[in-house]
Amino acid sequence: MSNVFVICELEDGKVVDVSLELLTKGRSLANELNCKLEAVVLGKDLKDIEKQIFPFGADVVHVGDDERLDPFTTLPHNAVIVELFKKEKPQICLLGATTMGRDLGPRISSELFSGLTADCTSLEIGPHTDKKAGKEYTDLLYQIRPAFGGNIVATIINPECRPQMATVREGVMKQEICDANYKGKVKTIDVASILKPEHLVVKVIERHMEKSKVNIKNAPIIVSGGYGMGSKDGFQLLYKLAEVLGAEVGASRAAVDAGYAEHERQVGQTGVTVRPKLYIACGISGQIQHTAGMEESSMVIAINNDPNAPINNVADYVITGDVNDIIPKLIKAYKKNTK
Amino acid sequence: MGLKIIVLAKQVPDTRNVGKDAMKADGTVNRGALPAIFNPEDLNALEQALRLKDKYEGSTVSILTMGPGRAAEIIREGMYRGADGGILLTDRAFAGADTLATSYAIALAIKNMDYDLILAGRQAIDGDTAQVGPQVAEKLRIPQITYAESINSVEKKTVNVLRRLERGVETVESPLPCVVTVNGSAADCRPRNAKLLMKYKHAHTVTELQDSSEDYIDLTADRPYLKIKEVSAADVNADLNWTGLSGSPTKVKSIQNVVFQAKEARVLTADAYEIEELVKELIDNHTIG
Numbered sequence: 105m106s107n108v109f110v111i112c113e114l115e116d117g118k119v120v121d122v123s124l125e126l127l128t129k130g131r132s133l134a135n136e137l138n139c140k141l142e143a144v145v146l147g148k149d150l151k152d153i154e155k156q157i158f159p160f161g162a163d164v165v166h167v168g169d170d171e172r173l174d175p176f177t178t179l180p181h182n183a184v185i186v187e188l189f190k191k192e193k194p195q196i197c198l199l200g201a202t203t204m205g206r207d208l209g210p211r212i213s214s215e216l217f218s219g220l221t222a223d224c225t226s227l228e229i230g231p232h233t234d235k236k237a238g239k240e241y242t243d244l245l246y247q248i249r250p251a252f253g254g255n256i257v258a259t260i261i262n263p264e265c266r267p268q269m270a271t272v273r274e275g276v277m278k279q280e281i282c283d284a285n286y287k288g289k290v291k292t293i294d295v296a297s298i299l300k301p302e303h304l305v306v307k308v309i310e311r312h313m314e315k316s317k318v319n320i321k322n323a324p325i326i327v328s329g330g331y332g333m334g335s336k337d338g339f340q341l342l343y344k345l346a347e348v349l350g351a352e353v354g355a356s357r358a359a360v361d362a363g364y365a366e367h368e369r370q371v372g373q374t375g376v377t378v379r380p381k382l383y384i385a386c387g388i389s390g391q392i393q394h395t396a397g398m399e400e401s402s403m404v405i406a407i408n409n410d411p412n413a414p415i416n417n418v419a420d421y422v423i424t425g426d427v428n429d430i431i432p433k434l435i436k437a438y439k440k441n442t443k
Numbered sequence: 444m445g446l447k448i449i450v451l452a453k454q455v456p457d458t459r460n461v462g463k464d465a466m467k468a469d470g471t472v473n474r475g476a477l478p479a480i481f482n483p484e485d486l487n488a489l490e491q492a493l494r495l496k497d498k499y500e501g502s503t504v505s506i507l508t509m510g511p512g513r514a515a516e517i518i519r520e521g522m523y524r525g526a527d528g529g530i531l532l533t534d535r536a537f538a539g540a541d542t543l544a545t546s547y548a549i550a551l552a553i554k555n556m557d558y559d560l561i562l563a564g565r566q567a568i569d570g571d572t573a574q575v576g577p578q579v580a581e582k583l584r585i586p587q588i589t590y591a592e593s594i595n596s597v598e599k600k601t602v603n604v605l606r607r608l609e610r611g612v613e614t615v616e617s618p619l620p621c622v623v624t625v626n627g628s629a630a631d632c633r634p635r636n637a638k639l640l641m642k643y644k645h646a647h648t649v650t651e652l653q654d655s656s657e658d659y660i661d662l663t664a665d666r667p668y669l670k671i672k673e674v675s676a677a678d679v680n681a682d683l684n685w686t687g688l689s690g691s692p693t694k695v696k697s698i699q700n701v702v703f704q705a706k707e708a709r710v711l712t713a714d715a716y717e718i719e720e721l722v723k724e725l726i727d728n729h730t731i732g
Contacts, residue, residue, distance in 0.1 A: 207590070211578070219541065221572075222572040223572075250729055252456075252458050252569060258698050260695055305618050306616070308613055309615060311613040312611055325731065419708045422709070423711045423712070423721075425713030426713065430713050436715075437715070437723075441719070441732075
């Protein structure tokens with residue numbers, strides 16, 4: 105029986121959100137394919153870990169509990185999963201598009217010679233006709249993702265190779281408990297019989313969690329604020345919008361000078377030049393110093409109470425009004441139309 | 444001790460530079476208007492390689508790229524910044540490769556080279572997959588370290604690397620040889636060096652020399668460092684079932700162009716309904732969500 109597998113990731117003994125989102129998606133794919141949903145959890149001290157997973161509809165949880173599997177390093181995790189997959193032959197395998205999933209996924213797919221699609225934004229089941237080879241396929245996983253810097257959206261399929269693998273970023277799929285009392289089976293992986301000394305050559309010397317650096321340069325979406333946000337507290341609204349959109353927060357020079365935001369967030373001639381897919385300018389008048397640093401954005405939305413603000417000249421959409429009124433409406437509309 | 448370092452690099456269309464002129468009237472990408480550049484994170488990887496070369500006397504840095512003939516441009520670009528040379532892996536048989544078929548070809552080319560360390564950018568901006576680095580490591584059966592912020596040292600055949608994760612950093616060590624992929628948040632690459640530019644501006648592949656005008660004087664006979672080696676599928680004994688389209692498990696079923704609207708700004712009021720319509724439109728054209 106060929107099932108849908110989700111590789112779960114842990115943080116401080118808890119299954120992380122992206123894994124729960126993938127279990128939710130995996131459950132609905134398994135229903136459509138009329139197969140089972142199975143989860144894989146690797147780490148140490150995993151007693152009762154399945155209790156976090158069953159409510160999302162997993163029929164089987166494969167648990168590999170071994171201190172050599174924590175902290176994560178690629179080779180032992182890869183070895184255990186490759187062994188498991190050779191035996192279980194999943195038709196689909198989903199991983200979070202995290203530093204772990206994007207490290208591990210390609211290694212597994214290379215060893216099993218199965219296709220992997222990174223950072224999918226949508227997963228569907230559908231048929232495919234290969235006219236050249238005269239072949240018909242049913243129940244393939246459509247792996248849908250933006251490509252070419254977000255300028256195209258491609259649907260990728262793996263007609264022949266299994267598992268069909270995909271990574272998905274956190275927050276893209278919704279998370280939903282399927283049944284709080286859902287009962288599945290726990291299967292223990294015999295890790296000791298799989299791991300060999302050559303899997304254990306990479307060592308984590310030190311690990312230290314910190315607040316990640318601000319990285320507006322590479323952010324695909326930037327929510328930027330100006331002096332018009334009024335205060336440092338006013339900027340909190342921008343962080344809220346950025347959080348729901350998966351965006352970074354930028355700022356104009358006037359806002360940085362007034363102490364509303366840190367200097368590394370500054371966009372413009374004396375700050376960073378950015379070219380995101382979407383730039384939302386809130387309470388920014390749009391002096392040339394600022395627009396020089398953001399006018400190559402693919403799309404600009406300007407929110408300002410001045411209908412004649414210069415920022416409107418580089419904008420694709422202009423919303424005239426009070427930022428404190430409009431931003432909550434944007435957040436509400438986004439939440440309503442996505443999850 | 445000298446290290447033999449290979450930097451994997453890719454020539455990519457500058458997708459970050461999709462300004463409004465790079466969009467056609469129908470809202471699709473005008474690929475011709477996009478300049479071909481050195482993949483940004485591969486430059487971060489090159490800088491890490493050059494720092495190791497500065498630190499460990501006798502080290503060499505070689506650029507390996509797969510692509511059409513004109514991809515030799517980025518090998519020259521790397522040489523202007525301090526690389527010692529490079530290899531262009533080029534063949535029609537490689538066309539249409541997904542990440543796995545690409546990794547197969549690159550790994551074959553590497554097997555013919557002498558190496559301690561393979562560096563690459565975390566991902567390329569045309570695909571953003573971050574898969575080729577780990578897959579090359581798997582094909583070579585050597586360890587991988589991804590998301591590197593800096594390579595701290597290489598002592599006693601062990602590389603020490605600082606990685607950046609979602610919520611922190613970690614230091615890991617791996618025995619050589621291994622593959623390290625470098626983040627864009629790592630140090631920027633040094634600029635071109637004027638002396639190196641003069642030295643290497645006539646570095647060419649055989650194909651480039653054949654295509655140049657007849658009165659062009661071939662300098663490579665006297666100056667072997669001006670020869671950029673071209674390698675074909677046959678040169679690396681590639682099995683053509685594993686290269687290009689046929690060696691790619693993933694296929695593109697369909698492509699939808701994301702249509703951007705006209706330049707004229709649309710003016711909305713703060714009305715909740717209008718804002719929701721805008722949000723729906725942005726979700727539908729994949730700008731957000």
